[in-house]
Amino acid sequence: MWTWSREPRGMRIGDWLGTRCVWCGALDDTGHGLCGGCRRDLPPVVDPCPRCAEPGVGTSCARCRARAPRFDAIVCAYHYGGGAAELVQRLKFSADLAAARALGHGLALAAARLVWDAAPCVVAMPAHWTRLLRRGFNPAAEIARWVARERAWPVDGRLLRRRRGGPAQSSAADEAARRRNVRGAFVAARRRQVPAHVALVDDVVTTGATVDAAARALHSVGVRRVTVLAATRAGRGQ
Ligand SMILES: [Zn+2]
Numbered sequence: 001m002w003t004w005s006r007e008p009r010g011m012r013i014g015d016w017l018g019t020r021c022v023w024c025g026a027l028d029d030t031g032h033g034l035c036g037g038c039r040r041d042l043p044p045v046v047d048p049c050p051r052c053a054e055p056g057v058g059t060s061c062a063r064c065r066a067r068a069p070r071f072d073a074i075v076c077a078y079h080y081g082g083g084a085a086e087l088v089q090r091l092k093f094s095a096d097l098a099a100a101r102a103l104g105h106g107l108a109l110a111a112a113r114l115v116w117d118a119a120p121c122v123v124a125m126p127a128h129w130t131r132l133l134r135r136g137f138n139p140a141a142e143i144a145r146w147v148a149r150e151r152a153w154p155v156d157g158r159l160l161r162r163r164r165g166g167p168a169q170s171s172a173a174d175e176a177a178r179r180r181n182v183r184g185a186f187v188a189a190r191r192r193q194v195p196a197h198v199a200l201v202d203d204v205v206t207t208g209a210t211v212d213a214a215a216r217a218l219h220s221v222g223v224r225r226v227t228v229l230a231a232t233r234a235g236r237g238q
């Protein structure tokens, strides 16, 4: 059986109050944090690699041709730029949880375009405990919470753990360095029963090295499929 994460299960007070667009302040009748107009302004991922969603490639990127990612598929809601990048930054650095709802809704919409045989188990990319302590919350988990709620999928907040902090990915520009940073950084719980299919949620996927390492850890304990759900996808050099 999956265990539910420690994130609150019920509605928070802020959930009821969030009837204004986080962006323009207009009344948001969708109840998803962004009014329709502002949501349409968020940039899509253009010409993604079909395997890793690297933007602007249009065909399999060189990296995927050299070595296929460990995850089975990737779904991205937005390109990491413009309003989408600002939403991520508001969530991460200003603890703006309304931004998590806006991103989570976009991700739930993107996930709905995929055919799912059965409900996957939602797992957020874990943060190292020191960062959790500093920030007080895990941005990916806040987004995952909304995706799970909207899709009515179960959440597992204990399957995957980050055991090494390492430097922030955004500071490791060189790709080899990124891979070294995340190698062995994740550990999945060994259980008699693990979900067959995990939907792995992250706020920003840049090279895919981090979600790749997490997918490897999940496969190692018997998870058969890992579909990455990225609220935003950054390109190289972003
Ligand atoms: Zn708006």
Ligand SMILES: [Zn+2]
Binding pocket: 049, 050, 051, 052, 053, 054, 060, 061, 062, 063, 064, 065
């Ligand atoms: Zn690729």
